[in-house]
Amino acid sequence: MPSERPTSRDVARLAGVSRTTVSLVLNNVPDVHISPETRQRVLEAAQQLGYYPDASARRLVRGKTHTIALVWHRGPDRLYRDAFLPGLLQGLTGAARQYGYHVLFRPIEADEPDDAYVELARGRHTDGLILSGPRSDDDALIHLYQDQFPLVLHGQLPETDIPSVDVDNVQGAGAAVEHLLRLGHRRIGMITNAPLAYTASQQRLEGYRRALEGWGLPYDDTLVRYGNFDEESGLRAMESLLALDPPPTAVFVASDMVAIGALRALREHNLRVPEGIALVGFDNIAAARFITPALTTVHVPAFGLGWAAAELLIRLIEGDRPAETQVRLETELIVRESCGAKHSV
Amino acid sequence: MPSERPTSRDVARLAGVSRTTVSLVLNNVPDVHISPETRQRVLEAAQQLGYYPDASARRLVRGKTHTIALVWHRGPDRLYRDAFLPGLLQGLTGAARQYGYHVLFRPIEADEPDDAYVELARGRHTDGLILSGPRSDDDALIHLYQDQFPLVLHGQLPETDIPSVDVDNVQGAGAAVEHLLRLGHRRIGMITNAPLAYTASQQRLEGYRRALEGWGLPYDDTLVRYGNFDEESGLRAMESLLALDPPPTAVFVASDMVAIGALRALREHNLRVPEGIALVGFDNIAAARFITPALTTVHVPAFGLGWAAAELLIRLIEGDRPAETQVRLETELIVRESCGAKHSV
DNA sequence: CTGAAAGCGCTTACAG
DNA sequence: CTGAAAGCGCTTACAG
Numbered sequence: 001m002p003s004e005r006p007t008s009r010d011v012a013r014l015a016g017v018s019r020t021t022v023s024l025v026l027n028n029v030p031d032v033h034i035s036p037e038t039r040q041r042v043l044e045a046a047q048q049l050g051y052y053p054d055a056s057a058r059r060l061v062r063g064k065t066h067t068i069a070l071v072w073h074r075g076p077d078r079l080y081r082d083a084f085l086p087g088l089l090q091g092l093t094g095a096a097r098q099y100g101y102h103v104l105f106r107p108i109e110a111d112e113p114d115d116a117y118v119e120l121a122r123g124r125h126t127d128g129l130i131l132s133g134p135r136s137d138d139d140a141l142i143h144l145y146q147d148q149f150p151l152v153l154h155g156q157l158p159e160t161d162i163p164s165v166d167v168d169n170v171q172g173a174g175a176a177v178e179h180l181l182r183l184g185h186r187r188i189g190m191i192t193n194a195p196l197a198y199t200a201s202q203q204r205l206e207g208y209r210r211a212l213e214g215w216g217l218p219y220d221d222t223l224v225r226y227g228n229f230d231e232e233s234g235l236r237a238m239e240s241l242l243a244l245d246p247p248p249t250a251v252f253v254a255s256d257m258v259a260i261g262a263l264r265a266l267r268e269h270n271l272r273v274p275e276g277i278a279l280v281g282f283d284n285i286a287a288a289r290f291i292t293p294a295l296t297t298v299h300v301p302a303f304g305l306g307w308a309a310a311e312l313l314i315r316l317i318e319g320d321r322p323a324e325t326q327v328r329l330e331t332e333l334i335v336r337e338s339c340g341a342k343h344s345v
Numbered sequence: 346m347p348s349e350r351p352t353s354r355d356v357a358r359l360a361g362v363s364r365t366t367v368s369l370v371l372n373n374v375p376d377v378h379i380s381p382e383t384r385q386r387v388l389e390a391a392q393q394l395g396y397y398p399d400a401s402a403r404r405l406v407r408g409k410t411h412t413i414a415l416v417w418h419r420g421p422d423r424l425y426r427d428a429f430l431p432g433l434l435q436g437l438t439g440a441a442r443q444y445g446y447h448v449l450f451r452p453i454e455a456d457e458p459d460d461a462y463v464e465l466a467r468g469r470h471t472d473g474l475i476l477s478g479p480r481s482d483d484d485a486l487i488h489l490y491q492d493q494f495p496l497v498l499h500g501q502l503p504e505t506d507i508p509s510v511d512v513d514n515v516q517g518a519g520a521a522v523e524h525l526l527r528l529g530h531r532r533i534g535m536i537t538n539a540p541l542a543y544t545a546s547q548q549r550l551e552g553y554r555r556a557l558e559g560w561g562l563p564y565d566d567t568l569v570r571y572g573n574f575d576e577e578s579g580l581r582a583m584e585s586l587l588a589l590d591p592p593p594t595a596v597f598v599a600s601d602m603v604a605i606g607a608l609r610a611l612r613e614h615n616l617r618v619p620e621g622i623a624l625v626g627f628d629n630i631a632a633a634r635f636i637t638p639a640l641t642t643v644h645v646p647a648f649g650l651g652w653a654a655a656e657l658l659i660r661l662i663e664g665d666r667p668a669e670t671q672v673r674l675e676t677e678l679i680v681r682e683s684c685g686a687k688h689s690v
Numbered sequence: 691c692t693g694a695a696a697g698c699g700c701t702t703a704c705a706g
Numbered sequence: 707c708t709g710a711a712a713g714c715g716c717t718t719a720c721a722g
Contacts, residue, residue, distance in 0.1 A: 057716035061697080
């Protein structure tokens with residue numbers, strides 16, 4: 001930038017007013033009467049000089065950055081979560097824009113301490129934080145919360161009441177299994193998305209269990225296997241399920257990525273989907289509609305989650321205590337080919 | 346945050362020194378001798394109070410934000426570019442972190458003016474800008490460049506020498522077609538990724554032409570069709586190519602998304618891939634390895650592009666004139682099933 | 691309706 | 707080796 005960057009002083013001089021007036025006019029401060037002529041002169045002077053108020057000075061004097069940050073922890077579920085990043089960011093920036101906020105993106109890499117984001121908050125780089133992939137042993141997080149720093153979790157941290165935004169996993173899984181039940185399946189297996197240490201994993205399993213019980217079917221854990229985010233884990237889990245006698249006629253795989261691995265196992269066993277065995281996934285990743293057969297799955301609204309997280313956070317920042325700080329969004333069952341509904345219904 | 350947020354004054358008081366000394370110690374200013382005892386006292390005081398320097402004050406006094414921004418224009422190629430966002434951001438933040446910079450993400454939505462990002466620069470919210478999806482009729486961009494505001498384009502804008510980072514499209518397309526030639530194909534069609542108004546599209550077509558000519562084959566535009574980012578366009582383009590007599594034995598589709606549409610057209614015509622017709626894509630989107638047949642394609646290094654863009658931009662910001670401001674990264678051919686190499690070689 | 695002054699919380703010449 | 711002072715560029719009570 002040219003060093004002759006204009007300041008409010010230059011605008012004041014050119015318009016023949018004080019800096020106070022310049023600020024009042026440019027910020028459109030209400031309840032202050034300034035003659036239309038003066039107002040006009042200031043606006044023209046600013047325009048003519050190409051004046052833009054300096055953000056750093058404004059931040060300092062106002063004590064606000066008008067910025068929120070998305071903290072993105074790189075866990076073992078990294079690739080899995082990456083699939084949601086574009087949608088999440090779009091929702092997040094959409095809401096932020098509506099309130100006049102900027103968005104900082106801050107990944108925490110594997111070689112950084114988990115609480116490397118703290119400086120962002122304590123050093124006042126941002127007015128609030130959205131944390132994706134938080135860990136329950138994160139003391140720094142608890143401290144920030146205790147210090148009333150505005151915080152929203154993407155996902156859930158059991159045993160805290162930190163504001164959070166997530167999908168209703170129980171409902172989503174329930175809808176998937178319900179769908180298979182309606183199609184006539186009675187021996188339905190499940191492969192989880194991840195180990196049970198992950199809350200989402202527990203909840204999806206719970207949805208499976210409840211759907212079964214809702215239809216008067218017993219929950220049978222010999223029909224359950226544990227995935228671990230990736231295809232490989234899905235392949236193995238499905239192999240193991242196929243070793244059952246009889247094998248299930250349908251399987252709910254609580255992750256599309258894992259389902260893709262499961263699909264490969266089925267192909268290797270020359271089992272056709274959905275004729276030989278029906279499959280329903282979870283997440284609705286971009287690839288779900290392109291694979292063969294196209295995957296019936298549970299859509300996770302990344303955009304909506306991003307929007308809700310940003311909106312909740314900004315409310316907290318601006319001090320209007322929202323009635324509900326635990327936001328749970330509904331999922332949507334997307335029926336494609338792998339469940340067999342297209343043929344049997 | 347509690348209102349009793351400590352300032353450098355508090356640290357100075359507790360350590361029994363001046364604010365100058367606090368600043369000198371905390372910033373580790375070189376060539377200034379401060380007794381180890383004093384240094385220690387300051388550090389302890391800061392620690393004890395939980396002191397973090399205020400970012401806004403620092404920015405103001407230093408005249409630097411230590412922030413770079415990624416401007417993400419929502420064009421018709423939005424979904425296409427979204428596929429690269431996670432990788433791009435990871436590379437970008439990786440380099441930024443190495444230099445101590447933060448990253449602002451700023452999408453420009455369809456209902457905003459194309460130059461809505463200007464305030465970010467002029468208002469000093471950021472020290473530099475990376476623009477993804479720039480348009481050649483963007484006057485504001487030219488003005489910023491003329492005013493020496495640090496700028497890097499992701500992609501290319503012909504007829505300017507604005508620093509930019511991109512993939513070598515000619516080389517990438519050439520490698521794809523070369524691969525088909527080696528497999529024995531002599532009648533090779535092409536479907537572009539987008540209309541020729543897009544530089545990348547022109548360049549990929551150029552790579553196709555050169556590869557053909559390198560093997561002494563004539564460039565024949567009756568074998569070329571134009572895609573438009575999405576599957577639908579690929580489906581139509583392939584239909585049109587199949588109407589040829591004889592149809593090509595192989596097609597280079599300069600976009601995986603478009604290739605997925607082309608694949609569908611082939612399926613509808615009961616043409617097996619690669620036996621009936623061979624296909625090579627471009628981009629290596631996440632879905633490429635999951636579709637059937639797995640797509641042979643040209644990998645675009647999103648991470649590397651992000652890293653290079655951030656590094657180049659930060660160099661420009663910090664004033665060390667880089668030797669090369671037009672960075673072109675190499676692509677990599679990923680051989681999977683759709684080209685037939687696995688069978689014929 | 692408008693202006694002079696203080697102050698946000700730092701850093702950095704400049705003295706001593 | 708350390709401190710008092712100025713200043714970054716704004717906004718905002720407070721007078722007039």
